Amino acid sequence: MKKIINKPEDVVGEMLKGLKVSNPKSIGLIPEKRIVYRKDPYLNKVGIISGSGSGHEPDQAFFVGRGMLDAACAGPVFAAPTLDAIVDCAKIVDRGRGVLFLVKNYTGDRANFEMASEMLEFESGPTVETVIINDDVAVKDSTFTAGRRGVAGAIFVYKIIGAKSEEGSNLEDLARLAEDVNNNVRSMGFALKPCTTPAKGSPTFELGPDEMEVGVGLHGEPGRERTGYRRANIIIKTLTDAVISDLPFQKNDEVAIIVNGLGGTPISELYIAAGIVHDICKNSGIYIFKTYVNNYCTSLDMEGCSVSLLRLNEEFKRLLITPVDIPIRYF
Amino acid sequence: MKKIINKPEDVVGEMLKGLKVSNPKSIGLIPEKRIVYRKDPYLNKVGIISGSGSGHEPDQAFFVGRGMLDAACAGPVFAAPTLDAIVDCAKIVDRGRGVLFLVKNYTGDRANFEMASEMLEFESGPTVETVIINDDVAVKDSTFTAGRRGVAGAIFVYKIIGAKSEEGSNLEDLARLAEDVNNNVRSMGFALKPCTTPAKGSPTFELGPDEMEVGVGLHGEPGRERTGYRRANIIIKTLTDAVISDLPFQKNDEVAIIVNGLGGTPISELYIAAGIVHDICKNSGIYIFKTYVNNYCTSLDMEGCSVSLLRLNEEFKRLLITPVDIPIRYF
């Protein structure tokens, strides 16, 4: 395993340190708890928190700032954040209006956020609401699974809720809006190359030189189907069709799309994918309001991408385009 | 070779198409010539152009927009843009105040831009000035080489010149300023994994599982030295020390830094590197004004990063922090 790291167990701590020193004015860090919080003063708003295992950068520590998250709890690589960190995080962001946990649907994340909520309730800490994000159509949403995973569609939830919370909305309304966004977003991804976790040092699953994994998870879990490698037009159509037919998105729907890189795929390939998604939407009479192409929710060095569509209404549109001030940026 | 592409010869065209459909209001594209230009109206400014082979995305087509480049000529993968494209590009951006070519120092880029300048002069086209960017300390700047390469330090040149040109400065002053930025920026990179060009389909050089290439070029050229793999603290110190001692940067200098990913390295590792560069600068009494961490100037799917330092003055600082409106973004 060759990575730009020192000791595997220091990876998350050193990354967060790099994040902090690169954004000294806007970002605060509690290293022992891996809590990243915004430093600019804000009042009279619900605190918005997300958290999950690390390894999905920029998700989500890099989305902390005005217009988006008020804090993020970063877990160890691929492991949900710890109970104490979530509890402390909630206390840090609370301004008396309560705290909203935006949690991607994984057993570990749910369990830890649930324990934290119980503890905060017991301690009469801030009022907490939790909204579970589960946009991944690769997983059947049945009693035979842990339910759909939360993947890159979460970015839409953070963005819209972050913007709305700046307007002073209350906890209940924000929770309802977050559910609403979640109900209108669908995603699916695939991998050309598995990721290598620093601790394990070898790929989390095997993929042959002519294979790909469709419906792959964000944590190096194998997906729902292994197939032969296909060219971009076919891969991206598979993903986009699965996403469109699931909600389903329909003719005349207006959408925003995310073409999300999984960490090891260059931006050039993501834009090839974006062009294909545009063609498919055009052919289906779906109008694209805004296109997001970048690495948003990754899986370490995994190669591949996911496609997300969000069905829009006027409020979503308005809240999508408000500015954010977050550490992940170009200039 | 597994990539999100269709036919290798269509890679650049399809990527630029994706760029355009994702930014329909701000970006224009001439597909046959691979010219990307800004569509918002601007007047009374010198046209700023850069161009080079493709494969370095977001450099440079994705930097076209207000406050940065007015147009970019994208060559085929790793091949300098063609003569005709450069000539047309100059005509497109000219508003009667002349055109500045910002060219990274590679034989092919220089030769094609030079041919284009001669042709424009012959045709009495817009007045052209060319500034060569050569920030890579990995290459000895002697008569025994083609001279130092231009690498990620070019981003500082684009940013500062783009901002200044919006103020209405004339061609001569902009060329002088570009030289000045170039004279104050130094960079060096390394690779953990070589890149695979779509046309060749296999890595451009071989690297053993425990090897790395120090001073690697942006085009899959091997670097100046192959060594054993080292942990981040040592790698990044090697790069940063080489950069600092070259200019040299000195105690009390104020700098901006870029930690630039080469395409296949996740953002988390780049931030680990950024933390290390901060420590080294602190120990050397060098003050960091602003830190840029992302993929700016890549080499397809190469894994690795480069470190750039720019010595600042008040004008550079002012021009660095003005806003840009360019296609590469998160929100």
Next chain:
Amino acid sequence: MQSQKEILIGVIEQISRKLIEAEKQLTELDSPLGDADCGVGVKRGFEAVQKIIPQLNSLDLSDILKKVGFTLAYTIGGTSGAMLGTGFIETGKSIEGKDDQNIAIWPDALEDSLAVIKRRGGNTQVGDKTLVDSLEPAVISIRNSVNTGEANMVSILEKALAAAKDGSEKSINMIARKGRASYLGERSVGHRDPGTVIICIMFDAALEYLKSNVNI
């Protein structure tokens, strides 16, 4: 003779040692079914437990268990962090204020704790291919042993371990319906659930400690 507290702390120490040693094994098991972090997480958690061992002596049994549980929940993260943390915390909560000379508090506590674990996982049942597949049979076995008047701890734990191992064995052929492995559907068949191995190692370590350190 050792006090209950000494035995509990000794058992916790032995469990920590054994689970830290099992890092590689757990990671390997978590690769085909999950995200390959189970070993490193459990190791991190029990190394933290090792650090607080000196503080445990001043606590009562209930607080020792809660302290260990919170330490795990504060350091492991992930599903195993929540489940193992919950296991110790809820066991501790259940025996709080109860007569620790009455052996019947233990099956009660384990049942209480198991119930919260099952709720925490989204109503996990035996057969879902999670650590519940080893934990529930072991808890039932302990309940049965105690109900039938068995008082020898070694023999109680031997039976519990056998039940846990049997559940772990069965997990191999199960289709996962909870946790990360459930995304694989039928592809999860053929792999042993790492969580069941954690449970087995815990009972095994407890037994080992009792056999070599306690005069029964």
Next chain:
Amino acid sequence: MQSQKEILIGVIEQISRKLIEAEKQLTELDSPLGDADCGVGVKRGFEAVQKIIPQLNSLDLSDILKKVGFTLAYTIGGTSGAMLGTGFIETGKSIEGKDDQNIAIWPDALEDSLAVIKRRGGNTQVGDKTLVDSLEPAVISIRNSVNTGEANMVSILEKALAAAKDGSEKSINMIARKGRASYLGERSVGHRDPGTVIICIMFDAALEYLKSNVNI
């Protein structure tokens, strides 16, 4: 007997075929020394040339050469695009308006063109491990042949090809001092420069065409 124009177009066609066939070879050569794009670029350029062949008949010799040169410069990109484009364009410019029955215009034109190529590359010299290492000896050989009164085109080109091949051979042991390979310094030794191979293939193709199509 074929006209000069027919011969020129025939030679250009043959060069195109041979260089397109050489894609893999050129790419392989450009891997250890460069960025592995030489083959695909040259192929793209000469495929474009093949497309304009039908238009060439209506042009004079000078314009044919310029048209081919611009086509290359418009489609290849990179160093080879600039150098090959310059080569054809400047040769065309040099013979413009000159008496094409006078064989001496050719060594003059090739020398003019070589001079611009060398300037374009940043004052490239023989020994720098670039296509100049094959081109310059070939041009000198043609100059010498013409100066010594040689009028047989096959024999002129045979000598030029031998000189180009010799230069290509020598390039293997050179340390690159120009172009991308120069970044490698001493590590460039042991690899043949792909540009010299382009030059060799061009003379070889020209010769092949003349031998099989022209009654000399």
